[in-house]
Amino acid sequence: MFSFFKKKIAATTAATATPASPPKATPAPAERPREGWMARLGKGLRRTGQSISTVFTGAQIDDVLYEELETALLMADTGVQATTYLLGNLKQRVKDTGTTEPSAVKALLAASIAQLLKPLEKSLIIGAHKPTIIMVAGVNGAGKTTSIGKLTRHLSDSGASVLLAAADTFRAAAREQLAVWATRNTVEIVAQEGGDPAAVSFDAVTAGRARGKDVVLVDTAGRLPTQLHLMEELKKIKRVVQKAEPTAPHEVLLVIDGNTGQNALTQVKAFDETLSLTGLIVTKLDGTAKGGVLAAIALWGQSRATAGRSVVPVYFIGVGEAVEDLETFNAQEFADALLS
Structure with a gap:
């Protein structure tokens, strides 16, 4: 089982989780030093x-x-x-x-x-399902495809085999951009030129299972919550993924741009209503004066929990373009860095 959090927390989480099938045995990756990340x-x-x-x-x-x-x-x-x-x-x-x-x-x-x-702290656990199907959504410019590339590196470094699905057929360069990340990370990719996003997703899930992959990452088209026809397409992708694997998607992640402030919270609410989000990736916190939006998201999460639903955690936050600039979210680290 693969967990992306501090070792002392990951070990506890992995020990208490009961996978549906035995997770792939892989050596534990060396923990990345947090000191450089904190800086x-x-x-x-x-x-x-x-x-x-x-x-x-x-x-x-x-x-x-x-x-x-x-x-x-x-x-x-x-x-x-x-x-x-x-x-x-x-x-x-x-x-x-x-x-x-x-x-x-x-x-x-x-x-x-x-x-x-x-x-908002929660580790992303891979291994309870094989493959673990992760849908990733977000508006154009949020850093969605780049975050998928970085997440792929994190997963690969931890011993997980990854298959990418280029289901963002709405943006012309998205497939090529994801293919570059696939090459960088030496992972396989399922793509179709001008293909239907739902069909690409179905083929990727089927291929991931047939090839014994640990993770299938589905890159969906960037869109605004006001683009109702595209939001309906997201629902279709999710339904088709469920046809390929009834238990999927196992994670539905939204990538949000930290620079957008309260608009990010609006996006979270809209995409959650459409997809029932399971986690967030917050990007571009470097150079922004609006990093306080995480507090607003946390308070929204409290109201969500009061209504009987789970909090939508922040799995990762990003502060730059490099692979190492995407890290697991830690509340105390964030608060300390904010007021350092």
């Missing part, structure tokens, strides 16, 4: 965190500080509800700890953010 994450979140951190340079904790913090959080696209939640939680922490120094309040805010984001 890149901190650099990527600098624009988001800078305006928040400057709030705590004042001389006292008062209404002015909280008002400035409220403005900073809203400017970071945390959203009204998440901002209200964080301010209320922070004030309670200040009261409970008897904190009197503004500089110390920053650490309390980091703890509050980490607590809010904690439910």
